[in-house]
Structure formats: C-alpha cells, structure tokens
C-alpha cells in the first residue's frame with residue numbers, strides 16, 4: 001500500500017533509451033489522472049484528484065515524527081517524495097481510502113465490473129498464448145479452469161499482464177524467448193527474443209532491530225474495541241497504517257553515482273515495530289529466518305520496546321535473470337536475483353553507506369530522546385570481524401539482505417537496436433503481431449520507486465495506446 005512513483009530522472013532515462021512517450025513530462029499527466037489524493041503534506045502540483053486510485057498519508061506516531069526531525073537535523077528537507085524534490089524525509093503516502101486498502105482491483109476494476117464488454121474469469125490459469133505459426137500473430141489464450149482446458153479468442157489483440165515473474169514465463173511457454181532455452185525444453189521457437197534476460201529487484205534489509213524507550217502497542221494489541229471503532233468511524237489511527245511503516249527517507253550516497261542525476265540511490269523506511277515485536281510469530285516466517293538463527297540472534301532481545309529501519313538499494317547494478325525449468329506451465333520458472341553481483345561492488349558499497357546513515361540518525365537529538373540504538377548486533381556469523389568495518393557489513397548483508405519484491409524488466413521495453421528489448425515503446429512484442437505486454441516486466445531501467453505506482457502508470461499509458469490503435473481515442 002506504499003505509494004511511490006519514482007524520480008523524474010528515472011522516467012527521462014526511459015525516454016533517453018529510445019522509448020518516445022515515456023519522459024517524466026509525458027507520464028506525469030497519467031499519474032495525476034489515476035489519482036484521487038488526500039495527502040495534507042504534499043505538493044498539489046504533483047497530485048491529482050477525482051481519479052480511480054485513492055491515496056492518503058500514513059498515520060505517524062511521535063516516533064515517526066522523530067525520524068523526520070532526525071533527518072531535518074542532518075539538513076534534509078521535509079518533502080513530498082512524489083514531487084520532483086524526492087530527496088528528503090517524508091511521511092509515507094498510501095494507496096488507501098478512508099484508512100482501508102485501495103488495491104488496483106477495488107479501485108479500477110470493481111467500479112466497472114458491470115460493463116457489458118467486460119468478462120472477468122477468476123480461478124482461471126492461463127497456460128499459453130495462442131500464436132499462429134504461419135503469421136506469427138497472437139489470436140487468443142489457452143487456460144485451465146475447473147480442471148478444464150479452455151481457449152478464448154481475441155478479435156483485436158492479446159494483452160499480457162501477468163507481472164514481471166509470470167509474463168516472461170507465459171511468453172516462453174508460447175514459443176517467444178531465448179531460442180537456446182526453448183529448444184532445451186522442446187518448445188518450438190516462434191520468435192527468438194531476450195525474454196527474462198534482465199531482472200532488476202530492490203534488495204532490502206528488514207531485520208535491523210533498534211531499541212526505543214517508548215513502548216508501542218504491537219499489532220495484536222491494537223485489535224481492541226476502541227482502536228477498531230476509531231478506524232471504522234474515522235479511517236484514522238494506527239490500524240490505518242499497514243505493517244506499521246510510517247515514514248521514509250530518499251537519499252543520495254557519496255559514492256560516484258553512475259546515474260549522476262537527481263534520483264536517490266538508497267531509501268530508509270521507518271517502521272514503528274520490529275521483527276521481535278511479535279516474538280518471531282509472523283515476521284520471522286515471512287523473512288524465512290530459521291528458528292534456530294532467530295532464537296540465537298533475536299531471542300534475547302524479545303520483550304524490549306523496539307523499532308526498525310529498512311535500508312533499500314534503489315538503483316542496483318547487479319542484474320538477475322529468469323529461466324524456464326520445464327515446458328510444464330505449472331512448473332515455476334527459475335529466478336536468479338544475483339544481488340550484490342556487480343563486479344565493481346557498487347551495490348554493496350551503497351548499502352553499507354545506507355546502514356551507516358541509519359547509525360548517524362541514531363546520534364541525532366531527535367533519536368537520542370527516544371534512546372534509539374541498534375541492538376541486533378553483532379550479526380551472528382560475523383562476530384569475528386571488526387565491528388562497523390566494511391568487511392563486517394559485507395558479511396552482515398550476506399545474512400540479512402532479501403527481496404523488497406520489486407521485480408521488473410523481464411520483458412524490457414526498448415528500441416529495436418537494444419539487444420535486451422522484448423517490447424517496443426508501444427509495448428508491442430517484437431516479431432509477434434497482436435500481442436502487447438502491459439505490466440512491470442516492460443520497465444526498462446531501475447527506478448527509485450516502490451513498483452505499484454509504476455504498474456498503475458503503465459496500465460494508464462498502455463490503455464491509451466490500445467484505444468488509440470483501435471480508433472477509440
């Protein structure tokens with residue numbers, strides 16, 4: 001539910017790579033079009049009202065405000081990160097309405113479900129795009145529903161929007177992908193394309209635990225009559241702030257930035273709870289920390305009031321990829337994230353700087369007032385290394401880092417001469433007629449965003465392209 005669009009520079013790089021129509025100036029009207037903003041601390045020039053997608057501010061406690069003050073003490077502005085001034089500290093903006101989740105399904109789809117020209121099939125799993133091998137044109141999809149194999153035919157075109165993990169899978173199953181992989185799994189190659197050859201993700205550390213002298217109620221404690229009534233009647237209060245994220249900082253490191261623009265290269269998320277707040281009941285399992293490791297590393301901290309901060313790398317140089325496991329559509333494909341694999345160690349150096357920045361925050365007046373200190377250290381497995389040395393953090397990141405679930409670029413958009421491009425700037429698959437991809441797999445470059453807002457943008461721009469092509473715009 002976190003709503004972050006990314007930096008103007010990011011979108012200008014889409015356009016500069018040979019994708020007309022995708023510069024910041026061109027995409028901003030689409031962000032404004034979809035939004036129905038109710039965000040007091042925001043720049044009205046960069047927010048829309050009356051659109052399908054409601055956005056609001058997250059609830060912030062005194063601790064979240066202290067995080068923002070700590071940033072100001074270090075000289076950073078209180079900013080609206082969805083304006084061009086992304087660098088600074090801000091309360092989070094959320095895709096909620098009246099304190100309730102406003103997903104794209106409830107915001108965009110539900111209001112139009114009664115349209116006569118719309119059929120939505122749930123519980124239907126697409127297994128293949130149907131492409132005529134003589135003309136290389138898509139003419140429908142094959143899917144399974146209630147254990148029955150069905151097909152649906154397209155009058156005009158097929159639009160693939162199964163996301164950055166599944167769209168490339170479906171293309172490959174349908175004969176569109178790297179020839180060598182398709183041949184290996186006995187799939188006839190209809191179009192040799194670098195599907196799945198680019199995979200970006202944001203690597204993050206969710207399990208730094210910091211002390212505080214303020215005891216915040218844990219989520220189960222908040223499910224009491226008063227808080228539920230407050231949330232139900234006003235849409236306000238801590239129950240309106242999912243997973244207790246409150247505020248965020250977007251920052252630029254001191255390392256030479258290969259992008260060299262206004263886009264931040266790391267982010268710090270402030271959360272008013274931590275991994276130990278529920279004694280490892282839920283968070284530990286989500287983060288897949290083994291019980292034994294959790295007990296040794298975090299068990300002794302249980303019961304202490306705590307918060308966490310999450311550093312996130314925004315512009316990784318490390319590139320992952322996706323490969324087919326087999327030709328069976330129900331066999332999940334293989335993903336190789338390749339975090340921290342860039343030969344110059346750019347990614348790891350930025351992350352170490354992000355961690356040291358968090359430690360600097362703990363030295364500010366605003367944080368000292370709340371006795372905010374890192375307590376989940378030394379990291380188990382790295383005790384033999386000098387604390388706070390680069391080697392120590394390098395080791396710690398091997399244990400702690402994980403996915404922020406912001407995968408993109410597996411069907412990358414680009415001009416024809418781009419060796420990694422799968423779709424053109426109109427999102428049409430190269431070499432296959434009547435087939436478009438409209439989801440996060442087309443994103444051509446890394447983004448200083450959480451990837452829901454860009455997905456909404458791609459949907460807005462893509463739908464206008466479809467309408468224009470078929471003469472209804």
Ligand SMILES: Cc1cc2nc3c(=O)[nH]c(=O)nc-3n(C[C@H](O)[C@H](O)[C@H](O)COP(=O)(O)OP(=O)(O)OC[C@H]3O[C@@H](n4cnc5c(N)ncnc54)[C@H](O)[C@@H]3O)c2cc1C
Nearest residue numbers: 001002125126161162163166405439440450451452453455
């Ligand atoms: C746990 C988690 C938390 C996140 N939190 C945030 C956040 O707070 N803010 C943010 O900005 N981003 C967040 N993200 C990322 C964000 O959800 C995604 O970037 C975004 O949803 C991508 O949109 P998409 O349309 O490209 O793909 P998706 O949202 O993945 O949509 C693809 C759809 O296709 C369907 N599909 C796939 N394969 C098939 C098939 N074979 N047949 C039929 N249907 C199929 C899927 O069920 C899905 O509904 C989070 C992601 C995760 C996993």
